[in-house]
Amino acid sequence: MGCAGLNEIPQQFKKRMPCEVKPRFLVVYGSQKGQAQSIAEGIAEEAGEHGLVAELSCLNQNDKYNLEKENAPVVFVVSTTGDGEPPDNALPFVKRIKKKTLPADHYKHLCYALLALGDTNYANFCNCGKTIDRRLQELGAKQFYATGHADDGVGLEVVVDPWLEGLWEAIKGALSKMASDREGLLKGDLRDLARENPDLSAPDVQLNLLSLTDNQNCDSAGASVQTDSKPAASPSAPATQTAISDPRPASLAASRGLAAQSGGTARVSASAADTQTGGVGVSHAVLEASLTRSLPPLSESSLNVPALPPPFLDVSLQEDAMEEIDAPLNRETLLEVAISRAVQLTRGDSVKTALLLELDVSAHPTMTYQPGDSFDVLCPNRPTEVGEMLHRLGLQDQRNHRVQVSLQKDTKKKAAQVPSYILQNKTLQYLLTWCVEIRAVPKKAFLRALVEYTGDGVQRRRLQELCSKQGAAAYNLHVRDPSLSVLDLLTAFPSCSPPLGLLIEHLPKLQPRPYSAASSSLQHPGKLHFVFNVVEFPACSGRPAGRQGLCTGWLSDLINPILVYPGKAESSGSPSLPKIHVSLRPNCSFRPPSDPAVPFIMVGPGTGVAPFIGFLQQREKERQQNPETVFGETWLFFGCRHQDRDYLFREELEGFVSSGALNHLKVCFSRDAQEAEETPASPAGPRYVQHNLLLNSQHIADILLKQNGCLYVCGDAKNMAKDVNDTLIEMIRTELQLDQLEAMKKLAGLREEKRYLQDIWG
Numbered sequence: 001m002g003c004a005g006l007n008e009i010p011q012q013f014k015k016r017m018p019c020e021v022k023p024r025f026l027v028v029y030g031s032q033k034g035q036a037q038s039i040a041e042g043i044a045e046e047a048g049e050h051g052l053v054a055e056l057s058c059l060n061q062n063d064k065y066n067l068e069k070e071n072a073p074v075v076f077v078v079s080t081t082g083d084g085e086p087p088d089n090a091l092p093f094v095k096r097i098k099k100k101t102l103p104a105d106h107y108k109h110l111c112y113a114l115l116a117l118g119d120t121n122y123a124n125f126c127n128c129g130k131t132i133d134r135r136l137q138e139l140g141a142k143q144f145y146a147t148g149h150a151d152d153g154v155g156l157e158v159v160v161d162p163w164l165e166g167l168w169e170a171i172k173g174a175l176s177k178m179a180s181d182r183e184g185l186l187k188g189d190l191r192d193l194a195r196e197n198p199d200l201s202a203p204d205v206q207l208n209l210l211s212l213t214d215n216q217n218c219d220s221a222g223a224s225v226q227t228d229s230k231p232a233a234s235p236s237a238p239a240t241q242t243a244i245s246d247p248r249p250a251s252l253a254a255s256r257g258l259a260a261q262s263g264g265t266a267r268v269s270a271s272a273a274d275t276q277t278g279g280v281g282v283s284h285a286v287l288e289a290s291l292t293r294s295l296p297p298l299s300e301s302s303l304n305v306p307a308l309p310p311p312f313l314d315v316s317l318q319e320d321a322m323e324e325i326d327a328p329l330n331r332e333t334l335l336e337v338a339i340s341r342a343v344q345l346t347r348g349d350s351v352k353t354a355l356l357l358e359l360d361v362s363a364h365p366t367m368t369y370q371p372g373d374s375f376d377v378l379c380p381n382r383p384t385e386v387g388e389m390l391h392r393l394g395l396q397d398q399r400n401h402r403v404q405v406s407l408q409k410d411t412k413k414k415a416a417q418v419p420s421y422i423l424q425n426k427t428l429q430y431l432l433t434w435c436v437e438i439r440a441v442p443k444k445a446f447l448r449a450l451v452e453y454t455g456d457g458v459q460r461r462r463l464q465e466l467c468s469k470q471g472a473a474a475y476n477l478h479v480r481d482p483s484l485s486v487l488d489l490l491t492a493f494p495s496c497s498p499p500l501g502l503l504i505e506h507l508p509k510l511q512p513r514p515y516s517a518a519s520s521s522l523q524h525p526g527k528l529h530f531v532f533n534v535v536e537f538p539a540c541s542g543r544p545a546g547r548q549g550l551c552t553g554w555l556s557d558l559i560n561p562i563l564v565y566p567g568k569a570e571s572s573g574s575p576s577l578p579k580i581h582v583s584l585r586p587n588c589s590f591r592p593p594s595d596p597a598v599p600f601i602m603v604g605p606g607t608g609v610a611p612f613i614g615f616l617q618q619r620e621k622e623r624q625q626n627p628e629t630v631f632g633e634t635w636l637f638f639g640c641r642h643q644d645r646d647y648l649f650r651e652e653l654e655g656f657v658s659s660g661a662l663n664h665l666k667v668c669f670s671r672d673a674q675e676a677e678e679t680p681a682s683p684a685g686p687r688y689v690q691h692n693l694l695l696n697s698q699h700i701a702d703i704l705l706k707q708n709g710c711l712y713v714c715g716d717a718k719n720m721a722k723d724v725n726d727t728l729i730e731m732i733r734t735e736l737q738l739d740q741l742e743a744m745k746k747l748a749g750l751r752e753e754k755r756y757l758q759d760i761w762g
Contacts, residue, residue, distance in 0.1 A: 022048075022051055022052055022053045023051075023052055023053070023072070023175045024052070024053040024054070024055060024072050025047070025052060025053075025054055025055075025072050025073040025074065025075065025171055025174075025175070026054070026055050026057070026065055026070060026072055026073070026074045026075065027040050027043050027044050027054050027055065027056045027057070027074075027075045027077070028040070028056075028057050028058070028059050028065060028074065028075070028076055028077075029056075029057075029058060029059065029076070029077040029078065030058070030059045030076075030077075030078040030079065030086060030087045030089055030090025030093070030128065031058075031077075031078075031079055031087055031089065031090075032079055032081040032087035032088065032089075033079075033081075033508065033511070034508050034509075035079060035117060035152075035156065035443075036077045036078055036079040036087070036115075036117050037058070037077075038443070038445070039077050039115065039117075039160060039164075040056060040075075040077040041056065041413070041414055041415065042164075042309075042445070043075060043077070043164070043167070044056040044414035044415065045307075045309075045310065045412070045413060045414050046307065050168045050171075050172070052168075052171065052172075054414065056414050056415045058089050059078075059089060059090045059092075059093040060089040060090070060092055060093065067107065067110060068106075068107075070109075070110060071109065071178070072111075072175075072178075073111050073112065073113070073144055073171055073174040073175060073178070074110060074111065074112040074113075075112070075113050075114075075115070075167070075171070076112060076113070076114040076115065076129075076132060077114075077115045077117070078090055078114070078115075078116055078117070078128050078129045078132060079116075079117040079118070079128065079129075080116070080117065080118045080119075080122075080124065080125075080126055080127050080128040080129065081128075083122075083124060083589070083590075083757065083758050083759070083760075084122070084124025084127030084128070084751075085127075085128065086128040086131070087128065090128060093132075094128065094131060094132065094135075097132070097135045097136070097139065098131075098135060102139055103139075104138070104139065104140060105139070105140045106139040106140060107136055107139040107140050107141035108139075108140030108141070109140075110136065110140070110141035110142070111141070111142055111143075111144050111174050111178060112136060112141055112142075112143060112144065113143060113144055113145035113146075113147070113167065113170060113171075114129055114132065114133050114136075114143075114147045114148075115129070115147070115148045115150065115160065115163055116128070116129020116130065116133070116147060116148065116149050116150065117129070117150050117152065117156060118149065118150070118151060118152065119151060119152040119153045119717075120151050120153045120154070121153045121717040121718045121721075121722070122717050122721070122758075122760060124751070125149070125151070126149045126150075129147070129149065130149075133147055144170055144171075144173065144174035144177075145166070145167060145170035145171075145174075148160065148163035150163070153718075154476070155472065155475075155476045155480060157444065157472055157475075158472065161469055161472075289474065289478075290478065290541040290542075291478040291479070291484070291489075291492050291541045291542035292459070292462055292492050292493065292541075292542075293462070294462060294465050294471075294474065298465055298470060298471060298474060299461075299465070301470050302470075303464055303465060303468035303469070303470050303471070304468055304469040304470065305448060305451075305464050305467060305468050306444055306445060306448045306467055306468075307448075308448060308449065308452065309413075309445045309448065309449055309505075309506075310411060310412040310413045311408060311411065311413075311501065311502070311505065312407060312408055312411040312413040312416040312505060313405055313406070313407065313408065313418065313501050313504055313505050314405070314406045314407070314408050314501070315403065315404070315405050315499075315500050315501035315504055316403075316404050317395075317398050317401040317402065317403060317404075317428060317500075318401055318402040318403075318404060318425075319398075319401055320401075320402065328378055328380075328434045328581055333583045334378060334581040334582065334583050335361075335364045335366075335367060335581065335582055335583065336579050336580070336581055337359045337360060337361055337363075337364065337367075337528075337579065337580060337581075337582055338359070338360045338577040338578070338579050339357050339358065339359060339360075339558070339559055339562070339577060339578050339579070339580065340358050340359065340360040340527070340577060341356075341357070341358035341562070341564075342355060342356070342357050342358070342559035342562050342563045342564065343355070343356045343563070343564045343565070344356075344563060344564065344565035344566065345531065345646075345648050345649070346645060346646045346648070347566055347644070347645040347646070348565070348566065349645060350641070350642070350645040350646045351641060351646075352533045352534070352606075352646065353533065353534045353556070354531060354532070354533050354606075354607055354646065354648055355531065355532060355533075355534065355555070355556065355559070355563075356518070356529060356530075356531050357529070357530055357531075357532075357555065357559060358519075358524075358527055358528070358529050359527065359528040359529075359530075359580075359582065360526065360527065360577075361526060361527065361528050362525075362526030362527075366584075367528070367582075367584055368521065368584075369517050369521060369528060369584055369586070370517075370521075370586070370591055371517065371519075371520050371591060371592060371611065371614030371615045371617070371618045372516075372517070372590040372591035372592065372611050372614065372615070372759075373516075373517050373584065373585070373586050373591075374514045374515060374516045374517065374585050374759075375514070375515060375517065375528070375530075375582050375583060375584045375585055376512035376513065376514055376515075376582060376583045376584075376585055377512055377513050377514075377515060377551055377555070377580055377581070377582050378434075378510075378512040378580075378581045378582070378583075379512075379513060379550060379551040379554045379555070379580075380433045380434055380510075380554070381432060381433050381434075381436075381437075381438050381439065381510065381550070382550070382553075382554070383433070385438060385439075385485075385487060386429065386432045386433050386438070388487055389432055389438055389487055390428070390429075390432065392487065392490050392491070393497075393498075393499075393500055393503075394497075395428060395500065398428055399427065399428050399429040400427050400428070400429060401427065401428055402425045402426065402427060403422075403424075403425070403426060403427070403428050403431050403500075404424060404425065405418050405422050405424065405504060406418065419504075419509065421435050421436075421509040421510070422435055422436075422504060423435060428500075431504075434510060435509070435510055436503070436504065436507040436508070436509065436510055437507055437508050437509065437510045437511060438485060438486065438487060438507060439483075439485045439550050440485065440486070440507060440508050441479060441480055441483055441484060441485065442479065442484075442485075442486050442489060442506070443506070444466075444467040444475065445467075445506070446486070446506040447463050447466050447467035447475075447479075447489075448463075448464075448467045449498070449502055449505075449506065450463055450489070450493075450496050450498055450502075451463045451464055451467070453496055453497055453498045453499070453502070454493060454495050454496040454497075455495040455496075455497075456493075456494075456495035459493045459494075459495050459496065460495075462493070463493065463496070466478070466479060478541065478542060479542070482537070482540040482542060482543065483537060484540075484542045484543060486503065486506075486507065488542050488543050489542070492542050512583070513550075513551040514585065515530040515531075515532060516530065516531075516610050516611040516614075516714065516759060517529065517530060517610075517611065517614050518530050518531045518610035518611065518613045518614055519613065519614050519617060520614045520615075520617035520618040520621065522617070522618055522621040522622075523617035523618070523620070523621055524617070529613075529614075530610065531607050531609075531610040531613075531648070532552050532555070532607060533552065533606070533607055534548055534549065534552045534553060534556050535548060535549025535552045535553070536548060536549075537549070555580070558578045558580070559578060561575055561576075561578075562575050562577065562578070589754055589757055590611065590712065590714075590757050590758075590759045592615050592618065592619070593632070593710055595632075596619075596622060596626075596629055596630070596631045596632065597630050597631065597632045598632045598707075598708065598709060598710060599632035599633040599634065599635075599703045599707055599709040599710075600632065600634060600635075600703075600709055600710040600711070600712065601634075601635040601636075601637070601700060601703060601704075601709065601710070601711045601712070602615065602634070602635065602636045602637065602711075602712050602714075603636075603637045603689050603693070603711070603712065603713045603714070603715075603724055604636070604637070604638060604712075604713070604714040604715055605637075605638060605639035605640060605688070605689050605715050605716075605720055606639070606640055606646075606648070606715055606716070607648065607715070608713075608714040608715025608716070608720070608759075608760075609636075609638050609648055609649060609653075609714070610714070611712075611714055611759060612636055612712070612714065613649055613652065615712075616634070616636075616653075616656045616661050616662055619631070619634065619656075619661045619662075620656060620659055620661035623659070623660065623661060632707075632709070633663050633664070633703065633709075634661070634662050634663050634664070635662075635663065635664040635666065635696075635699075635700075635703075636653070636662055636664070636665050636666065637666045637667075637689040637692050637693060638653070638665070638666070638667045638668075638689070639667065639668045639669070639670060639687075639688055639689045639692075640669060640670070641669065641670055641671040641672075642669055642671050642672055643667075643669045643672055647667070647669075653665055664696075666689075666692040666695075666696065667692075668686040668687060668688060668689065668691065668692050670687045670688055673686065673687040674687065688720070688723065689720065689724065690720075690723045690724050690726075690727040693724065693727050693728070693731065694727060694730075694731065697731045697734065697735065698735065700731060701731055701732065701735035701736075704732075704750060704755070704756075705732070705735070705736070705746075708755070709755070710754075710755045710756075710757070711728075711750070711755065711756050711757070712757050712758075712759070713725075713756075713757070713758045713759070713760065714758070714759040714760065715760060715761075716760065716761070717760040717761055720760075721758060721760045725747070728747055728756075729743045729744055729747055730743075732746050732747060
């Protein structure tokens with residue numbers, strides 16, 4: 001038969017012999033606020049530099065990928081939101097893989113790596129990533145690269161950067177192994193073919209094996225592309241094609257052209273001028289590093305600068321002016337409600353200003369809520385900051401011109417699309433007021449892009465440092481930790497003049513701010529209460545003047561005419577009531593037990609007490625309506641600085657104790673206790689809520705471990721929630737005589753049973 005035997009190979013064997021020039025892999029992401037998506041997009045964009053092809057999909061895009069049949073390596077990038085929950089666009093996938101009916105070998109063919117994003121300020125660190133990781137392995141999938149757990153509490157890049165550096169060799173190793181495994185499988189298939197077809201001669205089989213090996217060698221060659229060669233200096237990035245002129249100095253293009261290095265980074269050498277300040281030589285001994293100034297060794301180091309993000313949007317302004325709009329449009333889920341009452345809960349000399357707002361929701365029957373639910377408030381960017389941004393961009397005269405945004409036809413950005421929150425044909429003023437978060441802390445990729453539009457050499461070098469691997473600590477200290485905005489950076493680096501398109505590409509969506517309901521609709525029908533502290537950002541090297549939080553400052557200004565505060569009675573007139581836009585976001589887990597007989601414990605210092613006011617108002621009304629019902633025991637642990645300045649809801653809490661809705665009220669005052677410690681004649685009491693928990697350890701353990709009770713924690717994630725969590729572990733360890741690990745597992749079990757619940761924020 002000779003070579004004719006080749007034509008008799010069944011079709012299913014032929015399909016296994018493609019020769020791909022660039023081997024492919026799959027990147028899938030789950031992202032709530034865009035960080036995981038941005039990292040996944042970066043992986044997809046960089047793949048070509050390593051001789052690979054990446055297919056990018058969101059986990060909810062079921063029509064674009066199929067893990068059940070995927071035969072290439074898969075890279076997951078997933079974040080965690082809320083109390084350890086998956087992002088909205090990853091939730092269906094997580095539910096799907098958690099089905100108990102899936103067989104143990106469901107994903108035995110799958111080869112994957114996973115990068116999980118989280119924040120150690122929250123108890124369920126990287127919980128979504130850990131859940132996917134664990135479940136994939138339970139279903140037979142194999143890892144080809146160690147999982148990364150990146151902590152937003154200290155800076156994602158601490159883990160993300162080295163994880164990405166090692167990813168490429170790991171992908172190539174996985175591709176090589178998978179190709180080798182396929183080759184072995186194909187050889188076995190042909191041997192089976194020879195046994196099943198005795199008419200084929202031995203030379204025919206040998207020739208088939210050689211042919212298959214050649215095809216597999218082609219795969220292997222594509223999978224082992226060398227990445228250690230250094231390409232020539234990268235050309236200038238293409239300017240965003242817009243109707244707005246590029247404001248960069250003419251000399252800037254000539255000053256660019258950073259020598260690219262493998263891994264999509266560039267090496268930048270420090271010059272003598274870079275170590276000076278404003279062109280004047282100053283002794284380093286008398287200088288301190290700041291946002292705009294660095295010191296050795298950073299100022300004298302070569303830098304690993306990230307690859308320049310490819311532009312992807314065309315932005316133009318249409319000169320037909322439109323009327324300025326001061327309210328959000330096309331917000332189907334938003335309801336406009338009036339603020340019917342505003343009360344300052346703290347004394348004027350308190351460190352923090354806590355405000356209680358009452359919303360009139362009686363006109364909106366869909367605005368039904370339960371204690372423990374939360375809702376979103378959509379606030380605009382401050383007009384002064386929008387005006388400063390327009391002035392900085394040189395566009396103040398075009399504030400009422402229509403903005404048109406489209407994709408660049410030749411963009412190199414993978415899966416590029418016009419952001420859905422950029423509404424077309426709205427004014428520039430509207431876009432900067434209601435669509436983008438101009439207060440957002442710029443990511444390193446944004447800083448890298450700003451380098452290209454910075455004319456001064458010293459300022460350009462400093463921006464390179466701040467986005468470099470070597471400048472990670474400086475970025476955290478001077479940009480991330482003080483929460484600087486892009487406007488702060490543009491003020492600090494006056495020679496930086498980016499085009500409007502760059503800002504639209506990098507600024508995230510203006511996010512609504514969530515607040516917990518601090519009332520029960522049974523107690524206050526048609527009303528919704530919430531409580532907040534007015535956030536204060538102090539002045540720093542990149543922010544000469546302090547400022548208030550975006551939403552809390554806006555609300556504080558808005559309600560000032562109707563605000564009732566200590567020493568001021570409610571107005572007898574009928575002032576015009578301010579209005580805001582809100583939407584309900586039900587929290588089906590952070591609610592009182594459905595069975596009234598179940599005992600529960602609430603821990604809520606400061607404004608963390610807010611949802612528990614709703615819990616107790618509900619309990620009080622239920623007790624009045626159902627006097628024969630058996631109700632479980634209730635405990636509340638509250639704390640603040642001073643008893644006479646910021647003891648929120650004191651009268652109402654004491655009223656709950658009198659009515660029986662609250663059985664045990666445990667309070668502590670940290671600064672009063674501190675002052676008492678300094679005065680030996682006055683014995684100090686517990687300073688913080690965790691100290692009061694320890695004093696009542698036996699009762700708490702009995703409720704949680706023997707009575708199947710519940711525990712709720714609300715408030716600060718960075719300190720209080722961690723301390724309470726550690727205290728609970730210590731209590732369980734002591735009461736049950738367990739070691740540390742077993743106590744931690746026991747507490748984790750309470751979480752799994754939804755009997756230890758948190759509503760916390762950073």
